[in-house]
Amino acid sequence: MPDAAASPDPRIASAPVTSGMLESLRAIVGDKGLILDEHDKQPFLTDWRGSLAGRAAAVVRPANTEEVSNVVKLCHDNGVAIVPQGGNTGLMGGATPWPDHTGILLSLGRMNRVLHVDPVGYAMTVEAGCILQTLQETAAGHDRFFPLSLGAQGSCMIGGNLSTNAGGVQVLRYGNARNLVLGLEVVLPSGEVWDGLRALKKDNTGYDLKHLFMGAEGTLGIITKAVLKLWPTPKDVCTAWLAIRDVKAAVDILSAAYAASDDNVGSCELMSRACTDLVLRHVPGLQDPLKAETDWYLLLEWSSSRPRQDGATGLSDKMEQFLADQLETGRVLNAVIAQTEAQSRNMWRIRESVAEASRAEGPGLSYDVSVAVSKIPEFIDQGIKAVLDILPTIRPYPLGHIGDGNLHFSFMGPVGMDRQTLTQYSAAITRVVNDLIAAMGGSISAEHGIGIEKIDELAHYRSKTELDVMRTIKRALDPKNIMNPGKILRI
Structure with a gap:
């Protein structure tokens, strides 16, 4: 299993955890809250994708705030670094220790009330x-x-x-x-x-x-x-799967949907046909909601806390009229409205299963980016062209939360290409994608954070003023640099 990258800064090194400190930790959290066995530690030390792995002298699982406080104070007094962790489902390595981490990992899983x-x-x-x-x-x-x-x-x-x-x-x-x-x-x-x-x-x-x-x-x-x-609680929910003309149509459909739904648009998710096929290929039990000759789909959901009254116009009626209007404009090519909870759930499972399907498909590259909603069509068009110029056989799988401008700009490696070979192209592809994002006034991390994986990118694209302010805050609150050192910033 690959380790996390080499430490970005020697100053993340902390004091080692001594046998005396282990006993102090045991006294705070008890046997149930202390994991020392190497095999038992591994699920905490490896990120959920299996692509990053680190080390820790102990995994500490406190049961309440008092125990967390006592553990942190003990580490602070002894100069021992701490990696906090929740469910360990992050994508940037923020909860994964570095390979040379000599401190502890603090898991909050027992504090679940x-x-x-x-x-x-x-x-x-x-x-x-x-x-x-x-x-x-x-x-x-x-x-x-x-x-x-x-x-x-x-x-x-x-x-x-x-x-x-x-x-x-x-x-x-x-x-x-x-x-x-x-x-x-x-x-x-x-x-x-x-x-x-x-x-x-x-x-x-x-x-x-x-x-x-x-x-x-x-x-x-x-x-x-x-x-x-x-x-x-939403009492009237309408979910629809739309075959659309292109990405520009998706943006226009969203813009029109606000008024048509009486401002009840809950979600608007863009899916490429390639992405949908990827999920249907690897995740059993799902049905294609709509077979259509198009490269793009939209998952659109409206919801209201007002229950539908007998005889009154509900969201499904409004959605049906809206889709008919959009069909006339040519933006929508075909559409289906979920008639049951199972049909709605099937649509959402297709959208939510992309990460699972991507892992099954093989090595890939994915960029969590955002731009202004109106710029999404231009970004997708220019971004795909720029990446294909570097690696013409790479396979684009764009999707995203188009309603808030957040795209998961994803690519699967060429058929038959292993991860090591794909990695040789990663730096060049990352630079053209992020340069385009920066030129459009967007963000190189819309929702997944920085963690380990985007430290260099943050340093490259954020101004010196912004980085200096971040460092000032970090040093003021954590002068010993023991709290998740080596993540987000070089201190």
Whole structure:
């Protein structure tokens, strides 16, 4: 199994974990919270794709905030580095230790309690180790809706979601993870606990500290609890699979859908035919929603918290009329509206299974980027041409959350090409893709963060001023550089 890349900075090195410190850790978290066996540590030390692997003297699994605080204080006093980890489903290596990491990995998986649900105030207080899907189901049990939704929701944890400012398929309507949070509890690199668990929608008392830690990927502290925002449960949902003329048509369809749906557009996902075929080829049990002669599809979902009344016009009626209008314009070539929950789920499983299918297909390259929605057609056209100029036999598989401008600009290696050979083209392809993104005023990481894999890219594209401000914050909160060192920034 390949290791993570060589350490980017010798200053990420930390003091070793001594036998005396191991006993102190055992005294804090107990035998159940300490993993020392090399085989048992491996699932924590390897990223979920199997492409990065690191080391740790111990995997520490505290059961509550007090234990996290005591573990962090012990590490702080001894100069030992900590890699925080949630569900270990990230794509940039942010939760994977470096190969020369001599400190500990701190897993939050045992801290998995829902502490309080306030359906009247539309809020829920939870521990960081709660599985995202569990939180969705808990909210639903109180007739409320927690909108964060992504492919890994059955195993990812809310602490990791917030630490990476996760996106997903509902960003168009509800925003990224940071927009779904009212308050946080965080263990700082010193071991002190900042209690910001305030369920307030308005609190204008100085710096809004919670936003420092969301998206920081565990480099500034460890999120241990959160107060999450809830919404009314959608009672009228309409999902449709559209065969469309081209990517420009997708953007125009989305623009028109806002008014046609009475501003009830929940999701708008672009899928290439190649991407759909990839999923159907590798993931059993799925059905092609619509066979059509086109290279592009759109998964469009409208939702409302207002239940459909007998005789009243619901979203499906509005969707049907909207699609008829779009067929007349030539933007939509054909379409099908899900008539059952199973049909809707089939559509969404195709979209959510792309990562699984890509792993089964073989080696590939994928870029998590964003541009203004209106620039998406131009970016896809120019980006594919630029990549094909470098490697004409590479296979493009673009898809994405077109409603918020986020594309997963993905490519599978040429048939028969191994990962080592494909890697020889990676640097040149990465540069042309990211240069194009920068020229269009976009972002080289829309929702997956920086972690290990994009440190050099961040340094290349962010201004010296921005990088200096980030370093100032990091050094102020973590002067010993023990909190997830070597991630996001070179210190």
